[in-house]
Amino acid sequence: xxxxxxxxxxxxxxxxxxxxxxxxxxxxxxxxxxxxxxxxxxxxxxxxxxxxxxxxxxxxxxxxxxxxxxxxxxxxxxxxxxxxxxxx
Numbered sequence: 001x002x003x004x005x006x007x008x009x010x011x012x013x014x015x016x017x018x019x020x021x022x023x024x025x026x027x028x029x030x031x032x033x034x035x036x037x038x039x040x041x042x043x044x045x046x047x048x049x050x051x052x053x054x055x056x057x058x059x060x061x062x063x064x065x066x067x068x069x070x071x072x073x074x075x076x077x078x079x080x081x082x083x084x085x086x087x088x
Contacts, residue, residue, distance in 0.1 A: 014048070017063070025071075025087055027086045029046075055077060
């Protein structure tokens with residue numbers, strides 16, 4: 001089991017958290033890149049926000065509890081608006 005994070009996370013960890021949250025929200029970030037809904041810079045911004053998000057530790061626990069597709073990320077998610085836009 002992965003230890004909960006405390007404080008800012010590494011860019012690699014942030015990448016996987018952002019990708020995992022997107023997956024739980026039924027968002028395919030690769031497809032969003034391919035069809036132009038997400039730019040490489042926008043993807044980098046998502047990951048950077050995860051690195052310093054104040055709810056990052058809670059997000060990791062939220063991900064661990066998900067069993068089905070979620071309708072919204074954890075409350076306080078720094079990327080909530082971007083995920084909502086990508087889900088439309």
